[in-house]
Amino acid sequence: MADINNLKNKLEKTRPEKIKLATTSLCGCFGCHMSFLDIDERILQLVELVEFDRSPINDIKKVGPCDIGIIEGGVANAENVEVLQEFRKNCKTLVALGACAVNGGIPAMRNQFELKECLEEAYINGVGIENPMIPSDPEIPLLLNKVHPIHEVVKVDYFLPGCPPSGDTIWTFLTELIEGRPISFPYEQIHYD
Amino acid sequence: MTDQQTFSLDGKSIAFEDGDTIMDAALRSGEYIPHLCHNPEFKPHGSCRVCIVNVNGRHVSSCTFPASQDLKVESNTAEIKQKRQSLLQMLFVEGNHVCPGCEKSGACQLQAVAYYCDMLSPHFTHFFPRREVDASHHDFLIDYNRCIVCELCVRASNDVDGKQVFSIQQRGIQRHLAVNSDSGRLGDTSFSKTDKAAHVCPVGAILPKDIGYNQPIGHRLYDRQPISQVGDVAANDKTLQEEDTPHG
Numbered sequence: 477m478a479d480i481n482n483l484k485n486k487l488e489k490t491r492p493e494k495i496k497l498a499t500t501s502l503c504g505c506f507g508c509h510m511s512f513l514d515i516d517e518r519i520l521q522l523v524e525l526v527e528f529d530r531s532p533i534n535d536i537k538k539v540g541p542c543d544i545g546i547i548e549g550g551v552a553n554a555e556n557v558e559v560l561q562e563f564r565k566n567c568k569t570l571v572a573l574g575a576c577a578v579n580g581g582i583p584a585m586r587n588q589f590e591l592k593e594c595l596e597e598a599y600i601n602g603v604g605i606e607n608p609m610i611p612s613d614p615e616i617p618l619l620l621n622k623v624h625p626i627h628e629v630v631k632v633d634y635f636l637p638g639c640p641p642s643g644d645t646i647w648t649f650l651t652e653l654i655e656g657r658p659i660s661f662p663y664e665q666i667h668y669d
Numbered sequence: 670m671t672d673q674q675t676f677s678l679d680g681k682s683i684a685f686e687d688g689d690t691i692m693d694a695a696l697r698s699g700e701y702i703p704h705l706c707h708n709p710e711f712k713p714h715g716s717c718r719v720c721i722v723n724v725n726g727r728h729v730s731s732c733t734f735p736a737s738q739d740l741k742v743e744s745n746t747a748e749i750k751q752k753r754q755s756l757l758q759m760l761f762v763e764g765n766h767v768c769p770g771c772e773k774s775g776a777c778q779l780q781a782v783a784y785y786c787d788m789l790s791p792h793f794t795h796f797f798p799r800r801e802v803d804a805s806h807h808d809f810l811i812d813y814n815r816c817i818v819c820e821l822c823v824r825a826s827n828d829v830d831g832k833q834v835f836s837i838q839q840r841g842i843q844r845h846l847a848v849n850s851d852s853g854r855l856g857d858t859s860f861s862k863t864d865k866a867a868h869v870c871p872v873g874a875i876l877p878k879d880i881g882y883n884q885p886i887g888h889r890l891y892d893r894q895p896i897s898q899v900g901d902v903a904a905n906d907k908t909l910q911e912e913d914t915p916h917g
């Protein structure tokens with residue numbers, strides 16, 4: 477594990493401002509963000525080094541220029557595409573965090589069916605549905621025909637697989653990335669499930 | 670007695686016998702070369718290409734390439750690792766591998782070899798093919814989404830069980846596993862849980878029913894140790910031997 481104080485001193489010499497980090501969840505379950513919080517008290521060390529931009533952790537709604545952008549979840553609707561492209565535009569380094577961002581994950585299992593079939597099952601033919609109709613309020617982002625991993629939409633710099641990746645995996649990644657070291661993980665920290 | 674014959678694998682001297690492939694000799698001397706369609710109990714197939722090595726400047730599959738005196742074989746290089754990653758990535762994107770929802774996860778050879786080769790992303794565009802699950806058999810199911818067409822079940826059923834339950838149909842990207850029954854369903858064949866073919870699938874395509882997550886995630890074959898130390902899925906499947914042993 478990196479010595480955070482050393483790292484902080486080193487960084488302060490090379491850059492006056494803190495590293496800016498943004499995170500978001502697209503078509504995911506927020507499990508990766510929960511796992512991020514599993515770094516527990518190390519988050520106090522982390523905020524010594526980084527400042528959070530847009531993230532569900534602080535509820536900032538718009539992403540600004542950032543050093544690191546972390547994306548949980550795949551791309552399933554029009555809003556996901558927009559947010560992902562905003563992140564790519566603003567973040568120097570973009571990270572796919574977790575199975576859904578990396579390969580579509582569980583939500584991509586709907587790719588086995590036509591979108592129409594999915595909507596009809598959920599809103600018309602499913603068990604216990606009253607007043608069956610497919611929602612079409614303009615406030616609701618339109619679903620894409622298929623769920624996609626984020627690298628099929630934008631260029632991605634780093635991939636952290638796992639459902640979710642563990643807090644330790646995320647910690648290893650962030651500290652090594654910030655330190656500018658080549659990133660390598662102990663065997664147990666990389667898994668696809 | 671003749672002098673010991675040897676070749677070099679990543680600079681190490683590996684002894685071999687007449688008729689050995691590079692893979693045979695490497696396995697015998699405890700050197701791991703990643704592989705999926707190879708199982709030392711069956712005739713080499715050379716189709717998954719994951720055991721690719723560089724031999725005197727040429728790329729060959731080590732499970733089919735005959736060992737010979739003074740070959741210079743490179744396996745553990747950045748270039749070969751990159752090639753293996755690409756081969757694995759292609760296997761992942763051409764099927765549907767949703768590891769978080771797969772009962773084989775943690776004890777799957779495709780996953781384990783991918784871990785060994787440091788594959789962090791699928792890199793390519795996913796095909797998301799539409800494939801079936803056949804749950805017609807009493808004891809086993811086939812999930813075609815996860816089949817990597819290694820033909821181990823075909824070879825086991827033909828060569829060991831003498832049953833010809835499985836075959837491969839079509840070519841190229843259409844190439845797929847099929848069940849030899851009029852209905853095409855496993856339940857309508859003589860396939861049985863004691864068949865060799867029930868215990869060779871390296872991935873979660875041919876799966877026993879009613880076992881599920883008895884072995885919890887985190888405590889599975891490859892959860893803590895790499896495949897280079899633990900060995901293949903089939904080599905760790907003790908069910909056939911256990912059933913042969915009388916209990917009590």
Ligand code: SF4
Nearest residue numbers: 766768771774777873
């Ligand atoms: S067969 Fe292996 S690689 Fe495929 S989904 Fe199951 S665990 Fe993952």
Ligand code: SF4
Nearest residue numbers: 816817819820822870
């Ligand atoms: S079902 Fe399993 S053993 Fe048979 S070809 Fe597919 S991956 Fe190989």
